[in-house]
Amino acid sequence: MVWKIVLLVVMTWVIVGAFIxxxxxxxxxxxxxxxxxxxxxxxxxxxAFLVSMVASVRFLRNGNRLEDDRARVAAGLGLLFSLLAxxxxxxxxxxxxxxxxxxDPRETSILILLLIYGAxxxxxxxxxxxxRQARLAAVYAIFAFVTVPFLMFVIPRVLPSLHxxxxxxDESGSFAxxxxxxxxxxxxxxxxxxxxxxxxxxxxxVTTAERLRIEE
Amino acid sequence: xxxxxxVLAVTLIIWxxxxxxxxxxxxxxxxLEVKK
Amino acid sequence: MPKNSIGLTAKSWAVLRKxxxxxxxxxxxxxxxxxxxxxxxxxVSFSVGQKNLSGELYAALFWIIIFFSAMSGLAHVFVRExxxxxxxxxxxxxxxxxxxxGKLGFNFLLLSLLEAVITPLFLMMTDAIxxxxxxxxxxxxxxxxxxxGATTLIAAxxxxxxxxxxxxxxxxxxxxxxxxxxxxNGTTKALTATGGVTQAxxxxxLLTSYAVVMITASLLLxxxxxxx
Numbered sequence: 460m461v462w463k464i465v466l467l468v469v470m471t472w473v474i475v476g477a478f479i480x481x482x483x484x485x486x487x488x489x490x491x492x493x494x495x496x497x498x499x500x501x502x503x504x505x506x507a508f509l510v511s512m513v514a515s516v517r518f519l520r521n522g523n524r525l526e527d528d529r530a531r532v533a534a535g536l537g538l539l540f541s542l543l544a545x546x547x548x549x550x551x552x553x554x555x556x557x558x559x560x561x562x563d564p565r566e567t568s569i570l571i572l573l574l575i576y577g578a579x580x581x582x583x584x585x586x587x588x589x590x591r592q593a594r595l596a597a598v599y600a601i602f603a604f605v606t607v608p609f610l611m612f613v614i615p616r617v618l619p620s621l622h623x624x625x626x627x628x629d630e631s632g633s634f635a636x637x638x639x640x641x642x643x644x645x646x647x648x649x650x651x652x653x654x655x656x657x658x659x660x661x662x663x664x665v666t667t668a669e670r671l672r673i674e675e
Numbered sequence: 676x677x678x679x680x681x682v683l684a685v686t687l688i689i690w691x692x693x694x695x696x697x698x699x700x701x702x703x704x705x706x707l708e709v710k711k
Numbered sequence: 712m713p714k715n716s717i718g719l720t721a722k723s724w725a726v727l728r729k730x731x732x733x734x735x736x737x738x739x740x741x742x743x744x745x746x747x748x749x750x751x752x753x754x755v756s757f758s759v760g761q762k763n764l765s766g767e768l769y770a771a772l773f774w775i776i777i778f779f780s781a782m783s784g785l786a787h788v789f790v791r792e793x794x795x796x797x798x799x800x801x802x803x804x805x806x807x808x809x810x811x812x813g814k815l816g817f818n819f820l821l822l823s824l825l826e827a828v829i830t831p832l833f834l835m836m837t838d839a840i841x842x843x844x845x846x847x848x849x850x851x852x853x854x855x856x857x858x859x860g861a862t863t864l865i866a867a868x869x870x871x872x873x874x875x876x877x878x879x880x881x882x883x884x885x886x887x888x889x890x891x892x893x894x895x896n897g898t899t900k901a902l903t904a905t906g907g908v909t910q911a912x913x914x915x916x917l918l919t920s921y922a923v924v925m926i927t928a929s930l931l932l933x934x935x936x937x938x939x
Contacts, residue, residue, distance in 0.1 A: 463698070463701075466694075467694055470690055470694075471687065471690065474683065474686050474687055474690055475683065475687070477683075477686075478679045478680070478682060478683035478686070479679070479683070489679070519932075519935050571885050571888060574884065574885040575885045575886075577881070578881050578882045578884075578885055581878060581881050581882070582868070582869075582872070582878065582882060584874075585869070585872035585873060585874045585875070585878050586871065586872050586873065587873050591871060594935055594936070595868050595871060595872075595936060597935070598864070598868060598932045598935050598936055599865075599868060599882065601928070601932060602864060602865075602886065602928055602929075602932060603885060603886055605924060605925070605928045606885070606886050606888070606889055606925075609889035609917070609920075609921060609924075610888065610889055613889050613892055613893070613917060614892070616913070654693075654697075657697060657701075658697065661697065661700050661701060661704055664704040665700075665704055668704070
């Protein structure tokens with residue numbers, strides 16, 4: 460219970476700080492404030508994928524439907540956050556480089572993640588029998604995850620960007636991050652992760668309860 | 676465009692809204708587990 | 712009779728041979744895939760034929776043709792079994808791994824045939840110039856292995872779905888992306904003067920590792936899809 464209050468406070472601080480404190484990247488200007496929201500969203504999308512994959516592996520191993528509930532909820536949140544990340548990134552791109560989409564490496568990666576989540580749910584919708592749906596979805600989640608290392612190494616090499624792109628934001632995102640920026644960024648990362656964990660727990664409760672109700 | 680303060684206010688409202696929504700769901704689902 | 716009395720290779724070969732025989736009678740998948748390929752190629756050639764485009768564009772167009780043709784025909788190898796209700800018999804009589812290897816082999820042959828038909832036609836019907844023949848050959852081979860390797864498992868997955876439609880393409884595309892990037896870049900190098908096998912070493916590495924990883928992952932996951 461306490462941690463939810465903490466979460467409320469931290470996220471409120473993040474939002475206030477993001478807009479009151481100086482913009483993280485002066486060269487880009489005010490739009491760079493989106494960085495505080497966009498990066499944690501992408502981070503959560505990836506974490507969600509990991510959770511979903513691990514749960515899928517567990518499900519194939521022990522057949523416990525609880526694991527499938529976990530995989531499904533995590534994937535749903537992953538879809539939500541990768542959508543948010545794609546949109547926030549696109550807005551940032553429009554304001555900064557005057558175009559919504561550039562096939563820059565990071566943009567492409569988050570889009571692919573979005574496509575994988577979309578495919579995952581397309582598959583789940585297409586298989587009606589519950590046990591089979593869980594099994595096939597788990598296989599796909601794992602199979603899709605296997606391609607991620609390839610994407611991580613291939614895409615940056617293959618799509619060189621004329622744009623300064625995230626490399627500028629990254630410079631402030633890595634060790635060169637100023638104190639003012641860190642003070643908003645890291646709490647934001649924590650707050651978004653906290654929101655994810657909370658939504659994940661809630662989603663699991665609902666999904667499992669739903670499933671048990673149907674099974675009766 | 677809009678001033679930073681406007682965007683700040685809107686974002687805060689959105690966040691409070693999301694938080695309230697999550698709290699409601701939290702309460703509702705807690706009853707679900709107690710029921711079992 | 713102990714399972715290992717006949718080797719895995721022999722069993723896989725049996726599955727493959729049966730599939731080839733059945734396919735030969737109806738030629739359903741073959742027709743679908745070739746027809747799609749040639750039709751798409753014709754459209755491409757019609758709109759682009761006389762213009763002199765860059766190697767990159769030709770490479771992209773070529774693999775678009777191959778990719779969509781593959782999507783129209785590679786799922787057949789499992790869907791046919793389910794539709795004809797022969798899947799149950801296959802499950803009972805054949806070793807799971809042998810089924811996978813056999814089906815993989817079939818899809819690889821199908822793709823190789825597609826490539827063998829489309830590649831010369833593509834070169835004839837467009838202004839693309841093949842500078843490095845050997846490189847293209849390797850890429851076609853690795854591309855076919857990778858494409859078959861990644862999609863055979865997915866074909867098995869969708870054969871169990873109640874609504875198939877575009878599901879095969881939707882599931883395959885994100886997973887095939889590294890492969891598509893690799894083959895398109897590699898083919899670009901085969902179609903440009905400055906390319907060549909040594910220039911394309913990173914693409915060849917990518918394609919080889921992709922094929923190995925995807926087939927290995929498929930082997931590990933296949934039983935969860937196949938067995939009820």
